[in-house]
Amino acid sequence: MPNKEAFIFEISEKSFEDSVIKNSHKIPVLVEFMGIWSGPCIQMSDELSALAKEFSGDFIFAKVDIDEQPELAKRFDIKNVPSLKVIVNGKVIQTEEGLLTQEELRAVLKPLGVFSRTAAMRLQAREKHIAGDVVGAIDLLTQAMQQSPADTNIAMDMVQIFIDLNELEQAEGLFNQLPDNAKNSDMGKLLIGQLTFLSLASKTKGKEALEADLQNNANNCDTHFDLAVCLIAEKDYPLAVNHLFEIMKIDANYKDGAAREMIINVTNMLAPNNPELASDFRRRLSSEVFS
Numbered sequence: 001m002p003n004k005e006a007f008i009f010e011i012s013e014k015s016f017e018d019s020v021i022k023n024s025h026k027i028p029v030l031v032e033f034m035g036i037w038s039g040p041c042i043q044m045s046d047e048l049s050a051l052a053k054e055f056s057g058d059f060i061f062a063k064v065d066i067d068e069q070p071e072l073a074k075r076f077d078i079k080n081v082p083s084l085k086v087i088v089n090g091k092v093i094q095t096e097e098g099l100l101t102q103e104e105l106r107a108v109l110k111p112l113g114v115f116s117r118t119a120a121m122r123l124q125a126r127e128k129h130i131a132g133d134v135v136g137a138i139d140l141l142t143q144a145m146q147q148s149p150a151d152t153n154i155a156m157d158m159v160q161i162f163i164d165l166n167e168l169e170q171a172e173g174l175f176n177q178l179p180d181n182a183k184n185s186d187m188g189k190l191l192i193g194q195l196t197f198l199s200l201a202s203k204t205k206g207k208e209a210l211e212a213d214l215q216n217n218a219n220n221c222d223t224h225f226d227l228a229v230c231l232i233a234e235k236d237y238p239l240a241v242n243h244l245f246e247i248m249k250i251d252a253n254y255k256d257g258a259a260r261e262m263i264i265n266v267t268n269m270l271a272p273n274n275p276e277l278a279s280d281f282r283r284r285l286s287s288e289v290f291s
Contacts, residue, residue, distance in 0.1 A: 004057030008049055011062045013071050020062050024087040028112040029060040033073060033083040036065060040099040041082040047102045051109065058114045088112070104213035116145040122157055129161055135162060152182035156191060162196050168202075171195060193269035194233070201233035221247045221254045225262075232266060237274075241266065241281055245288060260285070 009019050030049060030199060034041035036044050037056055054059040059251040066073040076085060086094035106140040109187050131138035144154045155178060162171035204226040213223045231240035247259035263285055271278040
């Protein structure tokens, strides 16, 4: 069975009636009023285009350039861009102003009946995993994989669970089966980072022994460095980075700047999923004054 077509249209005043109003009696239409000069508009347009392709044929994504179509902007009283109008059965049923994230856009689509059942299963699996029900989480992800075998996000969720269980062989085996585009995604890079640091940590004396060594010699850069590796592997990023900054205070040139390089690597690894913490590390790195 061929894939359904993704409905993504650029709308003019002339085509608005047929492409938007008439079609809205068949499937929902999301109209983004945008300016091509606006970064947030382009960003949201890209997210909506991706969703229109993911849910091909389930809704229409219509783009209106307010500079090219001032009458449409006036008709819908557009004051700011991006502005989103949800049109069903010829009527605007929802209006959103400003940049919406992909998750927020998914929340707009869900009441319209446009949502991924496997995405809901992934969320339930994540909640079970956090609650300590690992078996239940793995069972849900296995079901989701069976329903959507091409969805690499499900496989990456499973890799994360194996990492959290310290089942590195299983985690690496499943990760290595992923296509390159999944490995190079933000989530893929985070998983690579975790697997790398877990491997490095396994080659150290271990956190407890390293902490004991620091009690005897607080200025040993090698001990601080290995302990930082162990803490990163445990996802205790702030404490790990504190040890790396301590190295830089003791010896700014330690192993040709290895501590600074590791802070940068950790920051880049965290940036897509934890931008606030990454920004904090960047600020500290740029403002740190060494004695």
